[in-house]
Amino acid sequence: MKKLSIKIWSLITLFLLITVIFMGFFTNFLYDQLYVKDSEESMIEVGERLQSNYKGGKVTDEFVEKVEDVNMYSIFNIFAVRNPKELSACVPFEIDYDTLIGPEERSDLLKGESVTKIGYEKRFEREVISVILPLTDQNRLEGIIYIYFPLERITELANKEVLILIGSIVLFSLIIAFFVHKGLRHIMRPLNELQLAVEKMSDGNYGTRVEVKSEDEIGKLSKTFNEMAAAIQREDEDKKTFLATVSHELRTPISYVKGYSEAIQHDLIVGKEKEEAIQLIHREANRMERLTNELLQLARTSKETEKIDMYPVVLSETIRESVNLLKNQAKQKELQIAVDVDEGLIVQGNDEKLMQIMINVIENAIRYSFEKTTIRVLIQQIEGNAMIQVIDHGMGIPESDLPHITEPFYRVNKARTRADGGSGLGLSIVKDIVKQHDGTLTIDSEIGKGTTVTITIPLLEE
Known part of the structure; x- marks a missing residue:
């Protein structure tokens, strides 16, 4: 070339x-x-x-x-x-x-x-x-x-003027050639730097950057390259972090299952301890199954090209069905779930996906609410949208954590165990499903008072 x-x-x-x-x-x-x-x-x-x-x-x-x-x-x-x-x-x-x-x-x-x-x-x-x-x-x-x-x-x-003219043309051409050569070197230098940077990027050095020396098209190209490189580097770091987190999340239950199953197999645990070990193996197996399903769900919803079946959905019915599925969990913490819905709201959506949103959000509210409090689920019409709010009274989320709360595997309290905390994937899945429905997700919280999750989804046009 x-x-x-x-x-x-x-x-x-x-x-x-x-x-x-x-x-x-x-x-x-x-x-x-x-x-x-x-x-x-x-x-x-x-x-x-x-x-x-x-x-x-x-x-x-x-x-x-x-x-x-x-x-x-x-x-x-x-x-x-x-x-x-x-x-x-x-x-x-x-x-x-x-x-x-x-x-x-x-x-x-x-x-x-x-x-x-x-x-x-x-x-x-x-x-x-x-x-x-x-x-x-x-x-x-x-x-x-x-x-x-x-x-x-x-x-x-x-006569002589022709020779002078020819000489002037030759001299002028040489001067122009000199300045064109210098100009081309000046123009090509950042392009050459970009080429070297791209080669380094292709070798996996995602920290490569080029110096932006002008505001012209080449300068804008250099700036765009740096932004692209930063995005690729972030994505690479996120991928490594994601894989490390998945490995960590699976390592603990696998070690439990392997250790206790070997102990049972060699009759090292008997009696009541054996029953407790079997229950622990069952619990950890369920956790691995749930984590795997959530990972698959996250992978599917993260694909922009994926299309879901959309049809008219009566939102109040989906909300009530989701609440009914979680009543037993709420009773264990002596929580009340109060539902206040507008019965006439119909959205263009997927009933199964919308139910998944509600289960994730309400389940989080149950997990982090104080005992003997009330979780409120409100649905109303706001400017052509159905606005869903899940309001709990619990420990809340620090302000510094709010921008990251929907990132995969992000946990507010890093010290919480896998038993008393979720996988950290629920809100990531919620965010992607809401996006598929052309909606918005916002989370407001105050430490010691509770959290409000607000979701808006466009109403079905009449």
Whole structure:
């Protein structure tokens, strides 16, 4: 693959080549239209002035002498002859009479029109322009005025100025090439740095950054690269943390199950202790099953491409069903769940997913509420949305933890055991499901007073 600098140099060279070719054609155009045309018009003008002195009849010697007098002071070579064939004796080069004045030219001369000829002459080693003007009387060609002028070459028109011009062009091109080279190096430097940074990133060095040196497109590209690198680095760190956390979460129940099962297998535990060990194995197996299911659920809901079946759902029915499933858990802590719903609210959603949201949120409220308190579940319509609020009276969440509470495996109290705390995945799953329903999730809390979880989901459009 060619380097970008080579492509730019090729493009500049192409433009210069096109410019040179254009200037060549343009110079020839100016030569033909200005110099040659001007010479022709001047010759015709001189010839017509002399022609006006002819009064008809035979061409006199006096007229011929007058033309010769003009010839002595003119820049053009001018002759008047009675017979065109006499021109061979007047001009210093050979003239083909039949070519010079053929039938067509003779017809034009008899009409009183001038004839212009341009051709290369070896004698002068250049183009020669000639103008023939007729001397007619009663439709008879009594003679002609012949004017010729060797045209100068384009290079001769400017003489030394051409060399100066060419030298100036070469010098200017070298100066431009120098500054273009410097400019390209300056432009390409950050691009080269970006290329090296990308190569480092591809090798797994996600801490790579490039210096942003400007506010132009390349500067913006560098800034975007740094933002992308930071995002990839965060994602990589999150992935490592996630895997480490999953391993840690599974290691504890697996060690319990393995240790107690081996003890039972070798009859190291008997009687009541054996029953307790079996119960512990069962509990830890359930915890591993629940954690695995939550991980699978989190993986599914995190996929932006995943589409869920959406249909009209009566929200009050989903809420009541979720509360009924959790009543026994609430009774164990002597908690009351008060439900206040608007019966007419219908949303476009998935009943199973919405129930999963409510179970996770209410279960958290039960787990962290103070005993003998009331959990309130409120549903009302707010500006085209169904607003669900779950309000508990419990330990609350520190303000510093609120921004991270929906991150996978995040726990407010790091010292809590797996038995009295959740897996840390519930709110992550809730956040993703709410997002799938085009809704919002906000959590407000105050230490020692409780937490309010607010969810809004768009109502079904009528």
